Amino acid sequence: MVITASEGSHTEDPAIAEGHPPTSTGLSNEKVAMWAFLGSECLLFGALISVYLLFKGQSQPNTITPKNVYDIPFTSVSSFVLLMSSLTMVLALAAIQRGDHRRLRIWVLTTALLGATFVAGQMYEFTTFYSKGLKISTNLFGSSFFVLTGFHGAHVTIGILMLLSLWNLSVRGKLPANRSETVELVGLYWHFVDIVWIIIFTLVYLIPS
Amino acid sequence: MSRTHRRVRFGVILALAALAVAACSPNAPQTTLDPQGPNARTISHLINPVFWVAGVVFVLVEGMAVIFVIKYRNRGDAQEPVQIHGNSRLEVGWTLIPAAILVAVAIPTIATIFKLSHKPAHAINVTVTAHQWWWEYNYPDLGVTTANELHMPLNQPLEVTLIGADVIHSFWVPALAGKQDVVPGRINHMNMTGDKVGTFLGQCTEFCGASHANMRLKAMVQSPQDFQSWVDSQRQAAATPPAGSPADGGLTLFTSKGCSGCHTVQGVSDGKVGPNLTHLQSRTSFAGAIFAMNPDNLSTWLKNPPGVKPGSKMPNLNLSGDEITKLVAYLETLK
Amino acid sequence: MTIVTDPPARPPVAQPPDQPVRLLRRPTGYTKGIWSWVTTVDHKKIGIMYGVTAFIFFLLGGLEALMLRIQLGSPNNTFLSADTYNQVFTMHGTTMIFLFVMPLSAAFANYMIPIQIGARDVAFPRLNAFGYWVFLVGGLFMYSSFILGGAPNGGWFGYAPNTLKLYSPGHNIDFWVFGLQILGIASLTGAVNLIVTAINMRAPGMSLFRMPIFTWMSLVAQFLLLFAIPVITVALFLLMFDRTFGANFFNAQAGSDPLLWQHLFWLFGHPEVYILILPAMGIVSEVIPVFSRKPLFGYQVMVFSGIAIGFMGWGVWAHHMFATGLGPVATSAFSASTMFIAVPTGVKIFNWLATMWRGKITANAPMLFAVGFVAMFTIGGLSGVTHGVVPADTQQTDTYYVVAHFHYVLFGGSVFGLFAGIFYWYPKVVGHMLSDKLGKIQFWLFLIGFNMTFGPFHILGLQGMPRRIYTYPSHRGWDFWNMISTIGSFVIAAAVLLFIYNVWSSRKNPKVGNDPWDARTLEWSIPSPPPEYNFAEVPLVTARDDLWHRKYTEDENGRSIPRHPADAAAEADTEAVVRAAVTDEGSGDGDGSADDAHEGGDANDGDGHEADGGGHEEHEPHIHMPSPSYWPAFTSIGLAVICYGMIYRVWVVAILGGLWVLGGLYAWSLEPATAPDEPELDTEPSTDLEPVGAGPAGSPDGDGGSD
């Protein structure tokens, strides 16, 4: 969902100038919104994962099964890549909080790059599966696999877009240190996408049907 | 505020009238309130007391609402009411009492759920296959297949296996048992028994497309003897019309016009798309039990099935009037 | 409704008055006319738009209902063809739930929550506007199906496999799938926004347990939305993949179990029904105390029972599937959980009754509708409990008995509650009263027509009449009660028309003061209609029902007595003058005349103690409200483009729509919350804000794209 920049009008209170906390909890609107949104996302992926678990074994006999197509070493590598992108993401945040804009940009770009690598890996995976005859319409495994991992891939892609716009803002000097929270928000989303993959990697790939 | 009085009276009267009319309605052949078998009876014994509980709560709440509005209405006296902010004891009270009532309702409910789910001893097996928009009945042990009209012997449980052919339907004979959905990809079971001889109406109750309203059925509870003779007649092969008769012409058309591709007539064809017609005339109604079985209705049907039954999967075969008379003549022989 | 035509539009004082409005230029608070509505980010204007749009959809849904009733009025009727009937009842249900009750509740939440908690706007004004436009686009999108080859016809819960392409070729169902998907976006953004608002924008002293109960119940409803929407989103996506890309999620032949759809749908659907009722319960909990002149009985219990309902609502969904063959264990569990939801709900009913007990009751229109809610909702609730008795439900399910149940809770509950809210808050929103006399007549017509229409459904259901049948034969014993019901539905229609007339004919009614009902909560401490910034000075809240406690205290035996009647009146006057001077808007005057317009207590007391009592005009120029924006409306349209592209498989169009949305979001997130030409903290935030990065700071972050 769209979590946009705040327009928290409390900040216009004359009161605030006198040092009141600008929000009643003292927490920023964006961050509360982001966490609420992530809570909501839990149910989205919860549903998708359950559907996969329910159906992966229900395909008609002698159609393609996970065993036929999965390439664990390959997926392990891309999982590792995504995991590491979480590291570079926190480093980016730490950088801007230090006011180190150069490193911020480096790390943001690295994160985006790692993310892109992951997505590329997923595209490669999809195409190989496809060439092995697994389509979304082939059987229940195909349907639930492509939809689940596809949804995750879409989330990663959106994250990449967000990272790139961060970088672009920073380059245009529109991302002062005092707005580090913008980076933090993107980071929260990014890490969430990462932990979802942690679950998917285990439940979908490693645990055999 | 006498309006309010009238309002209550109106409400109460409506409720009572409702129950009255509903309870003793001989002219409501599909009612749930007049069970004709043990399962349905168990259910109504379970629910009737609950209705009374609900009635009591209803009177209580409505009564208080009306009385308070009248009794405490603003009489324009200067004095303000005492500002009561709450009362823990009371609130605990009206938390626990409903909870207690509900426990009292839940226990017999759950008991009944399990009771009804028991598979009866020496039951007759019947497989009900729900099609858009008609019912197929199969007695595997008796080797009988028929449509829309279910026959069952008095006081002998029927173990029903429900199979969905296309979309979700729901099989229901209110007088005998609660409904059970027919879900494609799942095999559901239910059982029902009739302990009164008679014909009881039922209907598909899960929305299943254009003719959901036209997917009705009948359950015919017969004395064991009648049931047995029905079974015997169903077992016979289809009658073959005398050569040269119009019916005989109908028989040729039956194959040439493709009827045979969809319909089974023992010894003639075994189509699986539509109802088995071998003993069509042994049924009192057809096409989802919406038309009485008579030559006129049959010819109207053959003229344009989807025309008289929206969406029907039996296509319009553009038969000429003459063909139709022949076909009907043939169908008339399928006793 | 005429409200739209005379908006309380006033420019923020900060605006340089000489700004031409050009499309390419950012709209300002000075933008007038239709554009001031298209671009507004003011939660009040957005609330009004939500309300008006929802009401229009109510008329459409009602019109469809009347068609249903005409068709069913007599056996073997041919007024509607089978397929038309299926389209009409599907759209009737979908409209009433997703395009009427939900958005009307959203209208009240949008308008009232910020004011009730003493805020100047919601947390994310532009996101708020976006939510409205997405809702509108979604509604129009779904209705466009009528002219594009047929409306959805799978029922409002669109059970698969009937909704698969194989059994529902044609685009009817596609419009339903994509339409609900769009509406889901609106609900989710709204939920996030209002949750953050209620958590974060409360005025000093407005602790959670001082929040007005309507805000509380709406907050719970928003949490239910937050967690329920993603579930139906998934369900709809699965169905979309089945229909559009040949996936097999609900294809039994491929080994799937179609019950998955029912689980996902009702996992959303049951919380949904509490989303439909909780705001109405909140409204009733505001109205009954005001017109009983007593505080809400057991405020805390009311809050907690609301939360309890919210939680329990997640454990009962399978009660919609009692006939599907879940097995005795599962059904027993869900049967029990279902019944016990009656407990927290009952607590509410009895607390409302206790609030009226020994009160000083004014039985005017809002109060009548509120009491009507208590009376009629109880009936629906009780039939709900009988549904919970599983064996009985196997007789009741998918019959008119269910239709009776949910109309008693939805119409007797939600709709009565919402109308109570309309009559209660109308003077606050529009500035003058509706005719109470007409309101009362409407109430009685509603009550009689409603019971005539839906009471007989109980009997019809028990007599075995299935729902969703376009026709029924005679001699089933159903003819009589169906006719009665049809007549009743026209009585309701008359009542609705009477309401429209009431709105129209009351437009010249005298302006009312801040507090025409002598009410208890903050929204009544500010002018009617409120200025754009709501509170000239953010109020300091010292008690629950803060306004009441500014006006009254209690004598030794607990009766409320005015605090200081004298200066209350005095201040009110000065204050009226002050505001009249400050805002070019006569909301201050006419206080006196308000008295004869209604039975509410003295219209004057109360405002006097409001924060802006005198001397604050020099603050005003420094209140910058966030500036209007084109982007929310612009972006929302892209969603429809995507969906048309998907439905007609013109992928380029779909992609264009996607770019449209992305572009809109990007422009939006780069656009500062408050136009730069207003002296604003935006481009380089002043340091006292950083710690929490709140406020306009952080506007340009790219995460506008996160979906």
Place this chain on the structure above:
Amino acid sequence: MASEAEIEETPVPDGGAVVGHATDEAGAPHAHKHPTEGQYVLIALFLAALTAVEVAVYYISALKDLLVPILLTFAIVKFTVVVAFFMHLRFDSRLFRRLFVLGLALAIFVFTIVLTTFHFWSR
């Protein structure tokens, strides 16, 4: 009857229902409480190691019957570490934790039931 004093004046903790206390360890940014970059790297290494072990376990046939529990534990550990440290949930306001855990717990609760109704665990 509870007196007004009881109801109105008793300070009601914000923490009550769904959200954090108003003056919950919030307000100023928590950067200082956050791990240092060095610690971040260590955490990442730890996660990488876990992943490696996971994959290893997958191939060790000796662990076949223990596979599922082991893998699940690892996944949960990784999940928690990322949430706690990279997403700072361990240091941030309780409100954030509540929001996230509410969604997570709800998801686990309802979907466990859904799968159960499909007899998922017994097949």
